[in-house]
Amino acid sequence: xxxxHFARGAADGGSEKKAGRGRKQDRARVAKGQDYEVxxxxxxxxxxxxxxxxxxxxxxxxxxRIEKRLxx
Numbered sequence: 325x326x327x328x329h330f331a332r333g334a335a336d337g338g339s340e341k342k343a344g345r346g347r348k349q350d351r352a353r354v355a356k357g358q359d360y361e362v363x364x365x366x367x368x369x370x371x372x373x374x375x376x377x378x379x380x381x382x383x384x385x386x387x388x389r390i391e392k393r394l395x396x
Contacts, residue, residue: 352387356380369394 355361356377365387366373371394383389 353385354380354387354390356385365390365394 354365354376359373362373362376362380366376369376369391375394376390379390379393383393
């Protein structure tokens with residue numbers, strides 16, 4: 325089972341979650357564990373990093389929803 329799973333790489337759309345997902349969708353998410361992402365979003369919205377983290381907790385890591393939440 326493992327070998328089969330491993331053999332299916334990103335090219336043929338093997339794993340939807342990890343490899344199949346394009347970079348664009350990934351950009352639409354804020355990784356709250358990544359401080360630089362939080363700082364970037366804070367700077368962009370003119371809010372504090374902690375308010376960005378709170379927003380992530382509240383609405384999830386969708387950049388669109390976070391920015392809406394932070395009132396931008």
